[in-house]
Amino acid sequence: MPELPEVETIVRDIRPLITGRTLTRPKLYHTHVLRRVTKTRLLRVLAGNRIEAVDRRAKHIVLCLKSGERLVIQPRMTGSLVVHPSHLTPDERRYAVLQIGLEGNGQLIFRDVRRLGTIWLLDEEGWQAYTQHIGPEPLEADFGSKQFARRLSNSRQAIKKVLMDQRRLAGVGNIYANEALFRARLDPSRRANRLSQAEYQSLYRTVRAVLREAIQEKGTTVRDYRTGTGESGSYQQILRVYGRGGEPCLLCRTLLATTHAIDGRATTFCWRCQGVQE
């Protein structure tokens, strides 16, 4: 499930392959994924356009086009953007949502098994509005622990839910929220406004560490996620709590527990290390 590290990996992989390339014969196989654009306009804008830059914002892939528009792709659960050297196998065709030819050779494919991902085409004004309602990038050099605490601590919601709120902080999803909270030894159900400054500083450090390490490992492959070159990530081998419910804690051997009490999402934690009350 692409969170910040998975999307960053996809972007790094495909950037050298598609930057400067001219787009030909775009095909859209499912229209319900479109936001703020019709199929007709999307295909008209893409055909003959050129990719000037490939960026990431939060969990979204941003293709900056020569025409000034941005093609924004949200992979959500199972989406990914991959470059194929030639035409698609039947299996690849089955999951393709958007297919764009690259002049010369190759295809750029937005592939999405569950088709929960979305595609946006935004002009400059639309992009400004879009990016402004997403929180700051946690790995930016000028993003400090004070700003982190300020953005999260004014809520009575569980800290885990707040950590995953994209309007407060960009890029953290369920996997890395679980990991960061375990490493900071914090109870995921604590109300965000009850954490001390020291606890926020600790969580700030573990969020950044977990995201950086996951990028180094090219992300976490649980099921469908692949990097932009079709490989698996390897961070799943480093996960301390996510997906390990019922297994012993790596620090104290207490059996890890899984609950769905916070926002209906799977939360795995160590009773002892994270000081969770019954």
Next chain:
DNA sequence: ACGAGGTCCTGCGAGC
């Protein structure tokens, strides 16, 4: 203004 809960979508694995 904020929080809770529903919705989308398909594949997979548990259980009978």
Next chain:
DNA sequence: TGCTCGCAGGACCTCG
């Protein structure tokens, strides 16, 4: 063996 069912969950939406 083959079927049903619940779950995976990000981000949008509506409702109270």
